[in-house]
Amino acid sequence: MIDFLNYAVLGILTGQLYAIVAMGFVVIYRASRVFNFAQGELIVLGGFIVWTFVMVFKLHPVIGALLSILAGALVGILIERLFFRRLVGRSVFAMVMVTIGMIILLRGVMLILWGAHERQFPAIFPLEPVIIGEIFIPSPLLASGFLSVVAALALHHFFNRSRAGLALSAVSEDHEVAQSMGISVRKSMALAWALGVSLSIVGAMTYLSGKTLTYNAAEIGFAALPIALLAGLESIRGLLLGGAIIGLIQGLTSAYIDPIFGGQASAIVPYLFMLGVLLIRPTGMFGWKIIERV
Numbered sequence: 001m002i003d004f005l006n007y008a009v010l011g012i013l014t015g016q017l018y019a020i021v022a023m024g025f026v027v028i029y030r031a032s033r034v035f036n037f038a039q040g041e042l043i044v045l046g047g048f049i050v051w052t053f054v055m056v057f058k059l060h061p062v063i064g065a066l067l068s069i070l071a072g073a074l075v076g077i078l079i080e081r082l083f084f085r086r087l088v089g090r091s092v093f094a095m096v097m098v099t100i101g102m103i104i105l106l107r108g109v110m111l112i113l114w115g116a117h118e119r120q121f122p123a124i125f126p127l128e129p130v131i132i133g134e135i136f137i138p139s140p141l142l143a144s145g146f147l148s149v150v151a152a153l154a155l156h157h158f159f160n161r162s163r164a165g166l167a168l169s170a171v172s173e174d175h176e177v178a179q180s181m182g183i184s185v186r187k188s189m190a191l192a193w194a195l196g197v198s199l200s201i202v203g204a205m206t207y208l209s210g211k212t213l214t215y216n217a218a219e220i221g222f223a224a225l226p227i228a229l230l231a232g233l234e235s236i237r238g239l240l241l242g243g244a245i246i247g248l249i250q251g252l253t254s255a256y257i258d259p260i261f262g263g264q265a266s267a268i269v270p271y272l273f274m275l276g277v278l279l280i281r282p283t284g285m286f287g288w289k290i291i292e293r294v
Contacts, residue, residue, distance in 0.1 A: 002134045002135070004252075005135055006134075006135050006136065007254075007256075008248055008252065010137070010138075010251055011250060011251020012145075013141040013144060015227065015242075015244050015246050015248065016144050016148040016240065016243050016244070017207060017243075018220070018223055019227055019240055019243030020147060020202055020203045020206060021039065021199075021220055021224035022227040022228040022231070022239050023148075023151060023199045023236065024039050024197070024199040025196075025224065025225075026233055026239065027199060028193060029172070029233050030169060030192070031172055031189055031192030032084070032095065032192060033092050034095040035099070035233070036196065037096070038100070038103045039200065039221040040103075040218030040219060040222060041102065041106040041218050042197055042200035043203055043217055043221060044106075044110060044213075044215055044218050045106055045197075046072055046201035046202075046203065046204035046205075047121060047204040047213045048110060049068045049201065050065065050068045050122070050201065050205055051121055051122065052114075053065075053067050053068055053071075054124075061122055065124055068201050068205075069202065072194075072197040072198040072200060075197050076190070076197035076198065077190050079102070079197070080186070080192075080193040083098050088189070089185075118214050121208040122210075123210040124206075124210075126139045127139065140207075140209040141206075143209075147202060148239075148243065152237050156237050164188075171185050204217070226273070226274035227242040227243045227246050229274055229278065230246065232284025232285060232286045233284060234286070235285075235286030238284070238286030241285070241286075242284075242285065245273075246270045246273070250266050250270050257269075
């Protein structure tokens, strides 16, 4: 029973880590209807930014983390200025293709600036596990659970209660209509990209804390994909439940199913579960229902 609880808790908290990464998908999608395929590369970029501040400039991890989040916001604004400002009013397909091109561009820029060799990522969070009874919880995972709840509540309030958040939702519906209402589409998209890349920095810190920084870290972008689609790509709070479900299923599969088959069933089960849900509810568990009047 204790083993089951350990696997379940670790799985749910791992799902919350994926949920933070998935928030980057959702924030950008809610502002532009663009699915950012370069989210994994932004995680790697965030890792290199944090590593530079803490390991090269020798800043305290807390100060380095805060400066990295600020730098992430600036990178997001730069991405909007360079690529998406010119595409306002264009098709969603064109914007999606740009995000695919960003995968190659970001990887090339990072190779030029930081090279290809592995690096030890600083321990942003304590390495000692938190012990509750007989349950051992790694500190970074516990921090990811806390940060995912805080970020989800803050973003939910932002999108539903603030003027800027409501403007982002209007922009996502139709650029021309939003402009006719006096909303600056360019500023809204810049804000969305700034938030999205800043969340990638937070995701990089919780995922890589105390580990080795390599370009393989981009794989977490695909690991977070089932959670974003399961939640519906529009629901911030739905990501918490989606992350808990996917993390629990993956954790228990890894503990009890993988040893039987000697394979990596836990790597594909989240995608199978996601496909099963989407076949029944294509908009995801918490996706918006679009009502069209004829």
